[in-house]
Amino acid sequence: MSRRRYGVASGSTSGVGSPLGETADRPAPGEVILEVEDLLVHFPIRSGLLQRVTGGLRAVDGVSFTLPAGETLGLVGESGCGKSTTALAVMRLLDPTAGRIRFRGHDLSRYSRRQLRDVRRGIQMVFQDPHSSLDPRVTVGDSIAEPLQIHGLGDSAEVRERVAELLDMVGLDRTHAGRYPHQFSGGQLQRVGIARALAPDPQVLILDEPVSALDVSIQAQIITLLQDLQSRLGLAYLFISHDLSVVRHICDRVAVMYLGRIVEAGDRREIYRAAAHPYTQSLLSAVPRPDPGRSGASTRIVLAGDIPSPADPPSGCRFRTRCWKAEQRCAEETPALVERAGTSTRSACHFAASLRS
Amino acid sequence: MPAARDVDEPVLSVDDLVVEVDTPYGRARPVDEVSFEVARGETVAIVGESGCGKTMTALAVLGLLPKPGARVAGGRIRFVGRDLLGLSGRELRRIRGSAMSMIFQEPVSALNPVFTIGQQISDVLRAHDPALTRPAARRRAVELLADVGVPGASSRVDEYPNQWSGGMCQRALIAMAIANRPELLIADEPTTALDVTIQAQVLEVLRAAQRTAGAATLLITHDLGVVAEMADRVVVMYGGRVVETASAEEIFSAPRHPYTLGLLTSLPRVDTDLRRLLPIPGQPPQLGRIPVGCSFHPRCHLRRNRARCVDEDPALAAIRSPGRRTACHFHDEMRDEVTNVAAELGADVTTAVRGG
Numbered sequence: 001m002s003r004r005r006y007g008v009a010s011g012s013t014s015g016v017g018s019p020l021g022e023t024a025d026r027p028a029p030g031e032v033i034l035e036v037e038d039l040l041v042h043f044p045i046r047s048g049l050l051q052r053v054t055g056g057l058r059a060v061d062g063v064s065f066t067l068p069a070g071e072t073l074g075l076v077g078e079s080g081c082g083k084s085t086t087a088l089a090v091m092r093l094l095d096p097t098a099g100r101i102r103f104r105g106h107d108l109s110r111y112s113r114r115q116l117r118d119v120r121r122g123i124q125m126v127f128q129d130p131h132s133s134l135d136p137r138v139t140v141g142d143s144i145a146e147p148l149q150i151h152g153l154g155d156s157a158e159v160r161e162r163v164a165e166l167l168d169m170v171g172l173d174r175t176h177a178g179r180y181p182h183q184f185s186g187g188q189l190q191r192v193g194i195a196r197a198l199a200p201d202p203q204v205l206i207l208d209e210p211v212s213a214l215d216v217s218i219q220a221q222i223i224t225l226l227q228d229l230q231s232r233l234g235l236a237y238l239f240i241s242h243d244l245s246v247v248r249h250i251c252d253r254v255a256v257m258y259l260g261r262i263v264e265a266g267d268r269r270e271i272y273r274a275a276a277h278p279y280t281q282s283l284l285s286a287v288p289r290p291d292p293g294r295s296g297a298s299t300r301i302v303l304a305g306d307i308p309s310p311a312d313p314p315s316g317c318r319f320r321t322r323c324w325k326a327e328q329r330c331a332e333e334t335p336a337l338v339e340r341a342g343t344s345t346r347s348a349c350h351f352a353a354s355l356r357s
Numbered sequence: 358m359p360a361a362r363d364v365d366e367p368v369l370s371v372d373d374l375v376v377e378v379d380t381p382y383g384r385a386r387p388v389d390e391v392s393f394e395v396a397r398g399e400t401v402a403i404v405g406e407s408g409c410g411k412t413m414t415a416l417a418v419l420g421l422l423p424k425p426g427a428r429v430a431g432g433r434i435r436f437v438g439r440d441l442l443g444l445s446g447r448e449l450r451r452i453r454g455s456a457m458s459m460i461f462q463e464p465v466s467a468l469n470p471v472f473t474i475g476q477q478i479s480d481v482l483r484a485h486d487p488a489l490t491r492p493a494a495r496r497r498a499v500e501l502l503a504d505v506g507v508p509g510a511s512s513r514v515d516e517y518p519n520q521w522s523g524g525m526c527q528r529a530l531i532a533m534a535i536a537n538r539p540e541l542l543i544a545d546e547p548t549t550a551l552d553v554t555i556q557a558q559v560l561e562v563l564r565a566a567q568r569t570a571g572a573a574t575l576l577i578t579h580d581l582g583v584v585a586e587m588a589d590r591v592v593v594m595y596g597g598r599v600v601e602t603a604s605a606e607e608i609f610s611a612p613r614h615p616y617t618l619g620l621l622t623s624l625p626r627v628d629t630d631l632r633r634l635l636p637i638p639g640q641p642p643q644l645g646r647i648p649v650g651c652s653f654h655p656r657c658h659l660r661r662n663r664a665r666c667v668d669e670d671p672a673l674a675a676i677r678s679p680g681r682r683t684a685c686h687f688h689d690e691m692r693d694e695v696t697n698v699a700a701e702l703g704a705d706v707t708t709a710v711r712g713g
């Protein structure tokens with residue numbers, strides 16, 4: 001596995017002095033901080049009058065990745081491919097069917113809820129829809145303070161000071177702590193969501209489509225904020241998105257998911273310049289270019305058919321029902337996610353190497 | 358339809374259209390003196406961020422503004438030589454679904470769940486041509502579905518919408534929209550709800566459908582990639598107003614309104630590495646609280662504190678380049694502004710904002 005660094009700005013935490021009188025112990029930049037191995041999340045399918053379990057929906061089916069400190073890993077793929085389920089399992093907001101989740105040496109997959117609470121301070125999550133992820137009856141200041149109280153970080157004066165500092169940090173007015181969610185726009189609420197996630201001073205943020213609900217001008221503000229925060233605080237991001245343009249702009253490494261599996265993963269530059277997996281190639285070519293002269297429509301690979309159901313995925317390579325390169329072998333043998341010679345990119349395709357143009 | 362029609366006349370022309378609604382703060386104008394034209398065979402895109410009035414403009418043209426609450430309070434809408442605002446509800450209904458048809462954002466909810474896809478397409482065909490028999494309409498429905506790339510159309514025509522995916526439902530709606538060879542197709546965010554590989558399929562179908570039907574298209578979208586790919590001309594809206602109109606090529610290579618430029622510099626690119634994004638600060642205005650003077654002034658980089666931007670509302674006026682209009686007092690300075698901004702974004706972006 002590649003453990004290279006990608007020139008992320010210094011992981012220094014100076015300038016964000018914690019009023020809580022405690023500096024969290026910081027991982028060295030590049031040190032693997034989060035490691036997910038063979039994660040499986042299967043949801044039971046129930047049917048009939050008695051709602052008996054008659055099958056399993058393989059939402060996440062053998063996902064592995066590592067996240068080095070201070071870096072951004074993009075998890076991309078189309079609707080239903082298992083991105084959010086992966087995030088929820090890593091957060092242990094749902095229990096994985098199998099697999100290991102290691103955070104700084106702790107095996108979270110084996111921890112009890114109680115043990116989790118202490119460790120989880122280091123991993124926080126930001127959701128797509130800021131309206132539904134904040135309680136409308138609670139002031140934004142109290143929402144931001146809540147994780148501090150849960151983790152017993154500071155007395156009430158210290159918490160108030162920390163909330164004000166967090167509001168500053170995300171570009172909101174510190175005097176607005178007493179306002180309610182409905183008094184903010186979508187973009188401002190997403191800043192509140194980020195402040196809340198930053199409150200307990202985590203090392204990892206899991207961001208599930210954090211800019212997908214926002215207009216383009218606001219989206220650019222939040223992307224820029226996330227980049228600033230990362231270089232100031234040395235945060236690692238697991239950045240989940242279906243938007244390949246946003247991922248290109250913000251990520252160091254990219255993992256492409258299809259039907260519950262990672263089909264290709266590697267350095268951002270390699271993936272965007274020379275993707276080797278047919279699915280990644282078609283995904284990239286499908287994005288309309290904002291450039292009328294070179295729209296890319298003429299060279300586009302338009303896939304046939306729809307994404308199959310994860311309740312009944314195709315045998316062998318899951319992409320084979322839509323793949324223009326598929327051969328008999330693809331139906332019989334599941335391609336492993338393996339590194340290609342001369343690159344740090346791993347691709348799960350029997351014919352990946354021969355696809356480079 | 359009048360027998361003699363001027364071929365140069367636009368299919369659709371909207372002049373100074375005003376739509377009024379009642380809000381908790383009083384009466385407001387989600388659409389405020391909007392003007393644009395769509396020529397025969399042309400695709401015109403309306404772009405802008407959510408709430409800027411794109412859908413309300415489309416609904417006004419279609420005569421489908423939400424009632425009560427929203428009404429046309431001024432302006433003219435001419436469609437192939439007829440004044441749409443003077444027509445009765447019955448006449449409008451006849452035009453919709455034949456000469457003018459529409460495709461909406463949510464394909465699944467736009468279809469009726471209790472009828473088969475085939476029945477719904479047949480109904481559209483038979484409403485336009487009552488002489489068409491049921492079996493003939495069904496045969497035509499199968500043809501149309503095959504045209505929009507529904508595999509196994511002859512067996513799937515009898516299925517219900519809930520048996521179809523979002524992308525398939527959008528194909529069915531495109532089939533219905535082109536069934537009666539419309540002169541104008543209005544598509545409001547037709548691919549926004551779809552995944553990117555499905556969007557690619559649907560855009561291809563839409564392009565082919567436009568070609569076969571020879572229809573002019575009014576395409577509403579917030580996705581500048583879709584605009585670049587589909588549109589001949591672009592209308593940029595901000596806070597209920599048109600702030601710029603130009604050819605698609607010019608909008609991307611030489612924007613002449615600071616808001617248009619701000620949209621472009623906010624955009625991460627799939628095809629190139631940018632050094633950074635230059636977001637537009639602040640937020641779009643809320644309905645009923647549109648800033649005085651130039652409504653973009655609180656967010657405008659070009660303003661440089663000049664009083665004129667607050668004192669005087671810039672009119673949408675023609676600029677030297679033919680066919681272009683912009684609503685900015687200082688549009689003369691936009692050439693330099695574009696050059697400076699492109700330099701700040703990184704060399705690569707000149708592919709996006711090429712200056713000029």
Ligand SMILES: Nc1ncnc2c1ncn2[C@@H]1O[C@H](COP(=O)(O)OP(=O)(O)OP(=O)(O)O)[C@@H](O)[C@H]1O
Pocket residue numbers: 043057058059060077078079080081082083084085086242310
């Ligand atoms: N609680 C659940 N019970 C049953 N199935 C579920 C549950 N949550 C998710 N799924 C299914 O698991 C699969 C993966 O869902 P997931 O939400 O992870 O997708 P996603 O990649 O985040 O998609 P999107 O881009 O639409 O957010 C889907 O088929 C989904 O319908």
Ligand SMILES: Nc1ncnc2c1ncn2[C@@H]1O[C@H](COP(=O)(O)OP(=O)(O)O)[C@@H](O)[C@H]1O
Pocket residue numbers: 378379387405406407408409410411412413414423426427643644
């Ligand atoms: N039925 C309605 N009554 C009052 N206001 C409305 C109604 N529908 C939309 N609006 C408002 O009109 C403005 C323009 O809306 P719309 O045309 O839907 O924007 P968009 O550009 O996103 O399509 C928005 O401020 C919206 O909240």
Ligand code: SF4
Pocket residue numbers: 277278279317318319320321323324325326327330335348349350351352
């Ligand atoms: S393994 Fe076969 S079906 Fe799968 S992506 Fe490669 S060529 Fe296509």
Ligand code: SF4
Pocket residue numbers: 614615616651652653654655657658659660665666671684685686687688
């Ligand atoms: S008129 Fe003034 S505020 Fe408005 S866009 Fe032009 S420079 Fe900016």
Ligand SMILES: [Mg+2]
Pocket residue numbers: 083084085
């Ligand atoms: Mg999701």
Ligand SMILES: [Mg+2]
Pocket residue numbers: 411412
């Ligand atoms: Mg709309």
